[in-house]
Amino acid sequence: MLPERSRRKQIEQVVVTAEQMRQIEARIFAAGMPVAALMEKVGGAIARRVQTLYPYPQIRRVGVLVGPGHNGGDALVVARELHFQGYEVLVYRPIAKLKELTDQHAQYVKSLGIPHFEAIAPLQDCDLLIDGLFGFGMERQITEPIASDIHQLDRWSMPILSIDLPSGLHTDTGEVLGKAVKATRTFCLGLWKQGLLQDRALEYIGTAELLDFDIPTADIHAVLEAPKVKRVTSDLAIATLPLTRPPVTHKYKQGHLLLICGSRRYAGGALLTALGARASGVGMLSIAVPESLKPLLNAQLPEALVVGCPETDNGAIAQLDLPEGTDLESFQAIACGPGLTLEATPIIQGVLNNDCPLVLDADGLNILAILGTQKLSRRSSPTVLTPHAGEFKRLFPDAPSPMQDRVSAVREAAQTSKAVVLLKGARTAIANPSGQVWLNPESTPALARGGSGDVLTGLLGGLLAQATAQHISVDAIAACAAWWHSQAGILAERERTQIGVDAFTLTQFLIPVLHQSVG
Numbered sequence: 001m002l003p004e005r006s007r008r009k010q011i012e013q014v015v016v017t018a019e020q021m022r023q024i025e026a027r028i029f030a031a032g033m034p035v036a037a038l039m040e041k042v043g044g045a046i047a048r049r050v051q052t053l054y055p056y057p058q059i060r061r062v063g064v065l066v067g068p069g070h071n072g073g074d075a076l077v078v079a080r081e082l083h084f085q086g087y088e089v090l091v092y093r094p095i096a097k098l099k100e101l102t103d104q105h106a107q108y109v110k111s112l113g114i115p116h117f118e119a120i121a122p123l124q125d126c127d128l129l130i131d132g133l134f135g136f137g138m139e140r141q142i143t144e145p146i147a148s149d150i151h152q153l154d155r156w157s158m159p160i161l162s163i164d165l166p167s168g169l170h171t172d173t174g175e176v177l178g179k180a181v182k183a184t185r186t187f188c189l190g191l192w193k194q195g196l197l198q199d200r201a202l203e204y205i206g207t208a209e210l211l212d213f214d215i216p217t218a219d220i221h222a223v224l225e226a227p228k229v230k231r232v233t234s235d236l237a238i239a240t241l242p243l244t245r246p247p248v249t250h251k252y253k254q255g256h257l258l259l260i261c262g263s264r265r266y267a268g269g270a271l272l273t274a275l276g277a278r279a280s281g282v283g284m285l286s287i288a289v290p291e292s293l294k295p296l297l298n299a300q301l302p303e304a305l306v307v308g309c310p311e312t313d314n315g316a317i318a319q320l321d322l323p324e325g326t327d328l329e330s331f332q333a334i335a336c337g338p339g340l341t342l343e344a345t346p347i348i349q350g351v352l353n354n355d356c357p358l359v360l361d362a363d364g365l366n367i368l369a370i371l372g373t374q375k376l377s378r379r380s381s382p383t384v385l386t387p388h389a390g391e392f393k394r395l396f397p398d399a400p401s402p403m404q405d406r407v408s409a410v411r412e413a414a415q416t417s418k419a420v421v422l423l424k425g426a427r428t429a430i431a432n433p434s435g436q437v438w439l440n441p442e443s444t445p446a447l448a449r450g451g452s453g454d455v456l457t458g459l460l461g462g463l464l465a466q467a468t469a470q471h472i473s474v475d476a477i478a479a480c481a482a483w484w485h486s487q488a489g490i491l492a493e494r495e496r497t498q499i500g501v502d503a504f505t506l507t508q509f510l511i512p513v514l515h516q517s518v519g
C-alpha cells in the first residue's frame with residue numbers, strides 16, 4: 001500500500017475517458033465494493049466539502065438538482081446530509097423515472113420532508129445550488145424542458161457546485177451537449193476526466209478540484225495502458241527540471257543551445273526568446289540573429305555568444321554565419337522561428353536537414369507549413385513544434401480541429417508528423433508520436449499576449465539542450481516547459497494583475513516561481 005501522500009500525487013497525474021472510468025469502476029464493483037457504499041462515501045465527502053466551503057448558517061437554503069442516474073444519487077446523499085446539518089434543502093427533479101438506487105435515495109429524502117419540484121422556479125431563492133443532473137458518460141443532447149431550466153440558471157447569481165462534471169459536458173471532449181450548467185466549482189470524482197482539461201469546457205467548470213474516493217492504484221494501472229493522457233502536475237514537472245548539477249562539470253556539459261531568430265522588423269522576438277532560454281539555466285547560449293540586431297542582443301545578454309548573420313534587403317537572416325569550426329550539429333539543441341519572417345525559408349530548410357534536436361515556433365512553423373510536415377519524418381533527431389491553434393491548422397489541415405477535441409487533434413498531429421507537438425492554449429496539450437499526451441492543468445489568460453510564446457520557445461530550447469545527456473523524453477521536457485511558463489504567468493498575475501504580465505515581465509518571474517515551487 002502506497003503512503004497516502006504518494007498515492008494522492010499519483011492520482012493527480014491520471015486523466016481518464018468515460019470508458020476508462022467505467023472499466024475502473026467495474027473492477028472495484030467486481031471485487032466486492034457495493035455500489036451503494038461507494039455512492040454513500042462519495043456523497044458524504046461532497047457534503048463535508050460543501051459544509052467547509054459554504055458553512056451553515058451563513059448559507060441556509062440549498063437547491064439540489066437531481067438527474068435520473070447515479071450522479072443524481074450522489075446529489076441525493078448530499079441533500080440528505082446537508083438537511084441533517086441544518087440547511088434547508090429543496091430538490092429539483094425534472095425526470096420522474098430514476099435508476100433503482102437513486103430512486104431509493106429519492107424516496108428516503110422525500111420522507112424526511114425535503115420538497116421535490118419538477119420545475120426549476122422554486123429554487124430561485126436558494127443561496128447555493130448543487131448540480132447532480134448528469135455525470136460522466138453522458139453523450140445525449142440535453143433536451144427540453146431541462147435545457148431551458150439550465151438556461152434559467154445562467155440568469156441567477158448563486159454559486160453552483162457541479163458533481164463530477166458540469167451537467168451537459170461531454171466527459172472526453174468537453175463539448176457542450178446542447179446546453180450545460182455553468183458551475184462555480186466542480187468536484188471531479190475519483191480521477192480527472194479528460195473533458196475538464198479541454199479549452200472549450202473551461203468557462204463551464206469554474207474552480208475544479210479532485211475528490212478522491214480511494215480508487216486502488218492497481219485498478220487504475222490495470223485499465224490505463226500506455227499511451228496515456230497525463231496531467232502535468234508540479235511534481236512531474238519539477239522531477240524533469242535540471243535542478244542539480246554534478247559537482248564537477250563545465251558549461252558545454254550543461255547543454256549548448258543555438259537560437260536562430262529575429263529580423264530587423266521583429267527584433268523583440270529574438271530578445272524574448274533569448275531571455276526565456278537564459279532562465280532555463282542552459283550552460284551555453286549562442287544566438288544567431290541578423291547582423292543589425294547584434295548590438296541589442298549583446299547589450300541585453302552579455303553572457304551569450306551572439307552571432308551576427310548576413311541579412312536580406314529586408315533585414316531577415318540570409319545565411320547562417322556560424323563561428324569557425326562550428327556547424328549545426330555542434331549544439332545539443334536548436335530553437336528557431338520567432339521573428340524570422342518567411343524570407344528565412346533557406347535557414348529552416350538547413351536546420352531541418354541537420355541532425356540536431358530542434359524546436360520550431362512562429363515563422364519556423366509558417367515556413368514548415370509551406371514546406372510540408374512530411375519533411376519531419378526524415379529527421380533522426382527529435383523535433384518539437386509549438387503551434388497555437390492558427391498555426392496548427394496551417395500545419396495540420398487534415399487533423400481534427402484544435403478548437404474542438406484538442407487531445408485528438410494534438411495526438412493525431414504528432415502521430416502523422418513524427419514530431420512532438422505542443423498545442424498552445426488555456427490548457428496546453430502536448431503529444432509525442434507514440435500517442436502519449438500531456439495536459440497542462442493550470443494557466444492564466446494573462447499569458448495571451450504578444451511575445452509570451454517566444455519566451456516559451458527559448459525556455460523549451462534551453463531545457464532540451466540540457467536534457468540530451470540525460471534520458472528524459474522530449475515530450476516530458478515540453479510538458480515541463482509549458483508548466484513552468486504558465487506557473488510564472490500565474491505568479492506574475494498574482495503580483496501585477498492580469499494586465500500586468502507583458503512578455504518581458506514574464507521572463508522576470510521564471511526563476512522566482514521556480515524558487516517558490518521547489519522550496
Ligand SMILES: NC(=O)C1=CN([C@@H]2O[C@H](COP(=O)(O)OP(=O)(O)OC[C@H]3O[C@@H](n4cnc5c(N)ncnc54)[C@H](O)[C@@H]3O)[C@@H](O)[C@H]2O)[C@@H](O)CC1
Nearest residue numbers: 025038039042069070071072074134135136140141142164
Ligand atoms: N458508477 C459508479 O460507480 C459511481 C458513480 N458515481 C456517480 O455516478 C455518475 C455516473 O452515473 P450514471 O452512469 O448513472 O450516469 P448519470 O448520472 O449521468 O445518469 C445517466 C442516466 O441519465 C439518462 N440520460 C442521459 N442523458 C440524458 C438526457 N440528455 N436527457 C435525459 N436523460 C438522460 C440516461 O438514460 C441514464 O439513465 C458519476 O458521474 C458519479 O456522479 C459515484 O456515485 C461514484 C461511483
Ligand SMILES: [K+]
Nearest residue numbers: 134163165167
Ligand atoms: K453533474
